[in-house]
Amino acid sequence: MAMAFTSPLPSVDDRLLKAQLVGKIDALLKERGLKQVEAARIFGVKQPDVSKMLHGDFRQFSVERLLRFLVALGQDVEIIVKPHCDAANPATLRVG
Template sequence: MTEDSPAPKAPLDDHLLKAQLVRKIEALLKERGLKQVQAAKLFGVKQPDISKLLHGDFRQFSLERLMRFLVALGQDVEIVVKPHHESAKSATLSIA
C-alpha cells in the first residue's frame, strides 16, 4: 500500500453501514405501510429478497444497491467527504 492509496475497508465497517441503510429502509417501509410484495416491485427484486433483507440477511446487496432502494423510496442520498477531526481517534464512515 502506498501513501496515496487508502487503507483497506474492514468487512465489519461495510456490514455496519449496510445494517444502518437497511434500518432506514425498514423504517420507511413501515412508515408508508408498504408490504414486502409492494417493496419488491418498487425495488425491482423478488419478495423473498425483501424478506431476507428485513431479517438481517443483506450480504447479497451492495451499499450502492441499498442506496438505490432509498432513492426509490423518495429519499435523497448524499455522500459527504470532509476533513478528519484530529480529536477523534480515526476517520469514520457513518450514516445520519
C-alpha cells in the same frame, strides 16, 4: 517477505453500514405501511429477497444497491467527504 491477504468476507464496517441502511429502509417501509411485495416491486427484486434483507441477510445487496433502494423510496442520498479534524478519535463512516 510478507504477503497481503484480502478476505473475501465483507468487513465489519461494511456490514455495519449495510445494517444501518437496511434499518433506514425498514423504517421507511413501516412508516409508509408498505408490504414486502410492494417494496419488491419498487426495488425491482423478488419479495423473498426483501424478506431476507429485512431479516438481516443482506449479503447479496451492495451498499450502492441499498442506496438505490432509498432513492426509490423518495429519499435524497448525499455522500459528503471531508477532512477528519479530531486527532483523538478515528475517522468515521456514518448514516444519518
